[in-house]
Amino acid sequence: MRAFAALLDRLSFTASRNAKLRLIRDHLADAPDPDRGWALAALTGALSFTAAKPAMIRQVVEGRVDAELFRLSYDYVGDLAETAALIWPARHGANREPELSEVIDTLNTAKRGEVQGLLEGWLDALDADGRWALLKLVTGGLRVGVSARLAWQAAADYGGVEVADIQEVWHAQSPPYADLLAWLDGKTERPSAMAHGRFRPVMLAQPIDEAVDLPRLGPAAYAAEWKWDGIRVQAVSEAGVKRLYSRTGEDVSDAFPDVLAALDYEGAIDGELLVLREGRVAPFGDLQQRLNRKTAEAKLMASHPAGIRAYDLLAAEGEDLRALPFAERRARLETFVAAVGSDRIDLSPLVPFETWDELAARRAEPPPGDPQSAEGLMLKRLDSVYEAGRPKGPWFKWKRDPHLIDAVLMYAQRGHGKRSSFYSDYTFGVWTEDADGIHVLTPVGKAYFGFTDEELKQLDKFVRDHTLERFGPVRSVTATREFGLVLEVAFEGLQRSKRHKSGVAMRFPRISRIRWDKPAKEADELATLERLLEQASA
Template identity: 60%
Template sequence: MLRFARLLDRLLYAPQRNSKLKLMADYFRTAPDPDRGIALAALAGALDVKSAKPSTIRALVTERVDPELFGWSYDFVGDLAETVALIWPEKPANRAAPSLGEIPSELAGLSAAAASEVIESWLDTLDPTGRWAMLKLVTGGMRVGVSARLAKTALAEAFGREVDEIEEIWHGLAPPYGELFDWLEGRTDRPDMSARAVFRPLMLANPLEKEDLARLDLSAYAAEWKWDGIRVQIAARCNEVRLYSRTGDDISAAFPDIVDFVSFEGVLDGELLVLREGEVAPFNDLQQRLNRKRVTAKMLREHPAHIRLYDILFERDEDLRGLSFTERRTRLETFWEREKPVRTDLSEIVPFEDIAALEALREACREAQLEGLMLKRRDSVYQPGRPKGPWFKWKRDALTLDTVVMYAQRGHGKRSSFYSDFTFGAWRDGEEGPELVPVGKAYSGFTDEELKRLDKWVRDNTIQRYGPVREVTPGLVVEVAFDSVHRSSRHKSGVAMRFPRFHRIRWDKPAEEADRLESLEQLIH
């Protein structure tokens, strides 16, 4: 456990991507099983320790530490695991410090009360860094600047493999990944996933800047609409059907109206939408279906799921990814005509003659509630990752609005000491005059220097505290960029922005000159 703790600590402060890769690769090569498999799962976000929740940790620490002292300490530190690790008063323990590999297995199946006792005993056996790492592990909040892809890349570099080879089998394996390490170290062949409905790494597009458009030979590209849904993959093999998100998360349980009616074998690529009477519903409607373990009959009826298909990766057990886009499109059309998969249709190929015609199509996207255009080379094979050149996405221009910062909260990881998550609002007429109502939340779009200045401004202008949240004087205007806005019953303002981010901090603009809620409502289609 202490070795894993040192790894996490060094990853947190390693500034360069290559430094993080080397640290993880060294660990994966030399750590014993099953510790390295559990570490890999934790870093890749694939470890789920169900019996350990943040509320359990808070209850444990407030039994040993004055709750007021803990509250103030947590407020200052901004991170639960770090606060508990530093403030925990040790008691003599009758057990040894846990190994990394035994932590998930020992907690598996325990009740909340039993898990609490075990975690308490572990906290007494570890030093502050070990306590911090253990708490990060059991609560699932790594946040050390490592993505799932980066962890897999480090694993590939550690054993001289290609990361795409690992991606191909990743979703058919489970922690602590004994089969995976046996293959990587040459003891067995690569695990066979041919009879499994596993996720296949997606091919992604690069953003297209307008000035780059003139450099392309447009005759070599086909155009499609960029739909306002989420990218998904349907995998069906040997009576097993799975629906995956773009990151490989299995979302099948939330969409039985898709997976329960699949009768083909293959792997299809497409966009998940809510479709009513042939019309694509706003993205907010689709959000009602996402991240749910169970869906009601009413939800299925009122938010019917649909997949707009635009590629085929496998037909039965035939791998089509080596074919050109044109050939795959022909195969997809033939496949769809033969199989007629329910709740699906084909994304259309959009004809255009020249740059002017393409620009006109893009300009019309907002009115049609489309995200933009996709350009795909007709001769492009299906390559995992984001190769430069074959596919481009040309999104419509972002919308912007001047808003007023209302609340702030500390971030995580390197940002745990800074107020970096901001809720902002727009003006409307209230019973006692103009009032601000929240319209969105953002934590990106500013530089490190701007973050320092924002943090100081929050500290200097706090007027009320609500746990880790600070209410601030309504005096800072932020121009927020966002992709679209929808009606939302979950927000006091009645609206919700999609993908809000800081565009510009208006230090010079008076708060009373920020935009009104009516301006945002006029952007709803």
């Protein structure tokens, strides 16, 4: 457990991507089996312990520490695992420090009533770093700045293989990945990837630089299609095994049984998961109602019917099509989708054009019949094979320019992980008039990125210097017509929302600039957002 704790600790304080890769690679080289395999599973999000929940951890800690002291400490630190690890009063004479594999094996077989006692014993035996790592492990919220793809890249670097080779076999393996690691050690042949219903590594697009890329690209060599505003998925149905994967390879099948039932074919489709009503794309907010659920209620499936808008065909009737050029795969896809004949699966139409200027004009207009459903365009070389990763040149994404508004900071909340000491999550609002005609702020969004580390320090200082009230981990700040901090907020789109007091919800809001120079009274009004909504739906 000590080596795993040291790895998490160093990862949490390391900003450099290359440094994180070295740390994981070295851990794979130095740690024994099966601990290194379990560490890889933890970093990629492949572990889940249903019996150990945050509420149980609070209960365990409050059994040893005054509840009010714990609450105040949690409010100050901002991270449950870190607070519990630091405040835990270990008892002398505790048992030996557990190994990582021992913790995982025990939790996988423990009954719910046994978990609390197990946690107490392990917390007694570990030091503060070990306790922090243990609690991060059991809750699944590592928050050390490592994505599954970064961990795969580190494993690829360790074994001297391509990351696409790791992704190709990953879903045919299971933790603690003994066969995979033996292959990376050079002791065995590459494990078989031929599992039915497996995930294929996804091909991604490069953002286009209009000034640099368009002049050197020939329009005739590319096809264009809309970049739909949903989530990228891979819908696989092979030998009776049906799976729906996110672009990172996460199995999201349980949340979409209605889509899974429509996969009446033999093959693998790459497409966009959307809420589709009579063939029209619903706003992204409707899809959000279906995301991140372990199950789907019949009422929700009826009111928010999900489907797939197909982009590409990766496999059909046992044949791997990824080495074929896009033009040929596209032709096969059109025939394939027509043969499926499901109202849950339709074809993403190509956007006709002859010149880049013509396509730029099309990009500025919404897709016919779906005014709020596209983020921009995708460009794909007609001769491009389906290549895992983000190769330069074959595919480009040409997103619409984001909307910008000036809003006033209203509330701030502590972040997590390395940001747990900073107020880094910001709620902002725009002006509207109340029943008496007085200007008041109404919240319209929340953002926690878009600023530099130095700007974060400045924002944190502003929050601390101008706090009005505290609500647990949240602080309200001074925000009046005479004084307030204006934030320029960029966002991809708007939709109406009954969940928000303002009646609107933003898509992908982020801090574009801090307007230290702008008076709060000159921030935008809710009417500005209402006009944007009207224009989008016109």
